[in-house]
Amino acid sequence: MSEKDRPTSETQDLVGASIGHCADTNELLINILSRGTAERLLPLSQERVRVGVIGGGAWGTALARHCAHMRHDTLLWAREPEVVAGVNDPAVKENTTYLKGFKLPEALRATGDLDAVVAHGQLLLMVVPTPFVASTMGAIRDKLRPEQILVSCTKGIVNDTLETVNQILMRVLPPALHERLAFLSGPSFAAEVAAGLPTVVTVAAVDDMVAARAQYLLSTPRFRCYRTTDVQGVELGGALKNVLAIACGINDGLGFGCNGRAALITRGLSEMTRLAVALGAHPLTMGGLAGMGDLVLTCTGELSRNRTVGLRIGKGEKLADIVKGMTAVAEGVLTSRSAHALAQRLGVEAPIIEGIYRVIHEDADPVAVVTEVMSRDLRAEVDPAILQAAARAPAANGHF
Known part of the structure; x- marks a missing residue:
């Protein structure tokens, strides 16, 4: 070179x-x-x-x-x-x-x-x-x-x-x-x-x-x-991953480790998929570049503005002070409100998105939110509704 x-x-x-x-x-x-x-x-x-x-x-x-x-x-x-x-x-x-x-x-x-x-x-x-x-x-x-x-x-x-x-x-x-x-x-x-x-x-x-x-x-x-x-799937993947990136930043700021980050990415992808499918997206799109690809990058990359916001919240800073000093938009701060509202409207279970909404907009304690999410009722890993949607969906127009 x-x-x-x-x-x-x-x-x-x-x-x-x-x-x-x-x-x-x-x-x-x-x-x-x-x-x-x-x-x-x-x-x-x-x-x-x-x-x-x-x-x-x-x-x-x-x-x-x-x-x-x-x-x-x-x-x-x-x-x-x-x-x-x-x-x-x-x-x-x-x-x-x-x-x-x-x-x-x-x-x-x-x-x-x-x-x-x-x-x-x-x-x-x-x-x-x-x-x-x-x-x-x-x-x-x-x-x-x-x-x-x-x-x-x-x-x-x-x-x-x-x-x-x-x-x-x-x-x-x-x-x-x-x-x-x-x-x-x-x-x-x-x-x-x-x-x-x-x-x-x-x-x-x-x-x-x-x-x-x-x-x-x-x-x-x-x-x-x-x-x-799949326009709907690509758009929703690009928007929703920003909320999960804030969650991963909070995890890292609290010092909760790589296990916690991996869990947030994986279970966050499940929430993204449930929401996207409820809005008409193809379930496989969330496993592609606009879903999993963008999610992994934004949740782990040092250049991620959304992860940085979460990291600073996890270290105890106030959101107003964080946003005030940023020259570029952290879309996840805004999208956390709309993603939470969509989940509520559609009746889609999204505990991580709900938790981030509470931390950002209701000043909830991040540690308490993590405890609540981890203490929920035990269940199967894969949502039966997603399996049914995958079985019904036509072949995806794209490469996965």
């Missing part, structure tokens, strides 16, 4: 905490998956399109960087003037607010004009926080074109309405655009994608051809996309 292929020292500082312990494995993966800078950055296809990225946070900037490196003509929209200025200034070429330490390609441009990004993009990536999806997309609904593909890269559930991002978009956007929607999710820290480290995600769309088109345009030897038609 040549020096030009290696991450910069600044990049290594940002991602080293999560991958430093497996440097040999990472080196091997890089050598297997890529044989030089040009090859690893180019798409698996040679087609170039115009890409508009709506949202200049860490994830939006990482995806814009990825697309620009693929030689797509990429324009990034950011709400903050300082982000736009930093991306466009040849002497800076960096989003120092949300993704510090990663130089951006010279060809990547940014703007504060949302209409300009919509007009530019053949492929649009929407990367705004869940609470702003309706207002942002409502502002451009009449500017969108039927031939465009809109890929949502946002994970979350709205507290007031309990809508997923897909449901928001179906409500806000004209019906003619509904079949052009896709949803990208899976285990993907922004800093690692920006560093060019191997990442695998999934793209969901009701129309498999739309999912395949987005998959085709976004995949490289370092960023592999699978696809599925």
Whole structure:
């Protein structure tokens, strides 16, 4: 591996905490998956399109960087003037607010004009926080074109309405655009994608051809996309895992060890699956990248904002103080309320989600909540309802 292929020292500082312990494995993966800078950055296809990225946070900037490196003509929209200025200034070429330490390609441009990004993009990536999806997309609904593909890269559930991002978009956007929607999710820290480290995600769309088109345009030897038609499952996996990541952080902050963390991940996956199936998702989706994959990453990775929130709660800090000092959104704090409400509405048993809701929103003692969850009535491990759903479900459209 040549020096030009290696991450910069600044990049290594940002991602080293999560991958430093497996440097040999990472080196091997890089050598297997890529044989030089040009090859690893180019798409698996040679087609170039115009890409508009709506949202200049860490994830939006990482995806814009990825697309620009693929030689797509990429324009990034950011709400903050300082982000736009930093991306466009040849002497800076960096989003120092949300993704510090990663130089951006010279060809990547940014703007504060949302209409300009919509007009530019053949492929649009929407990367705004869940609470702003309706207002942002409502502002451009009449500017969108039927031939465009809109890929949502946002994970979350709205507290007031309990809508997923897909449901928001179906409500806000004209019906003619509904079949052009896709949803990208899976285990993907922004800093690692920006560093060019191997990442695998999934793209969901009701129309498999739309999912395949987005998959085709976004995949490289370092960023592999699978696809599925289970939009509901992919969305719910990406949203619900954030709540479980807070639980795992609390476990670690309390010093409850690896056994406890493994139990939370496994039983948390059961709760995610019960909720997802009750809402119409395919049960196998939760065993894929958008479910188990994203859950494991977010519950164990040092770069996880949601795990960090839980870790600090477990060490005795107050949530208000934690959130006040964060520049990026920890979606699990918001989603804990909507996930709890969904479980209540559907009559789905979700003791871990309920416990996190109580810790975050009712100031319950984490140790007492753990004791209550561990003292529940004994039962079979696999919920019979999940077995029945798996038996009834059609073959999954995707790779598991």
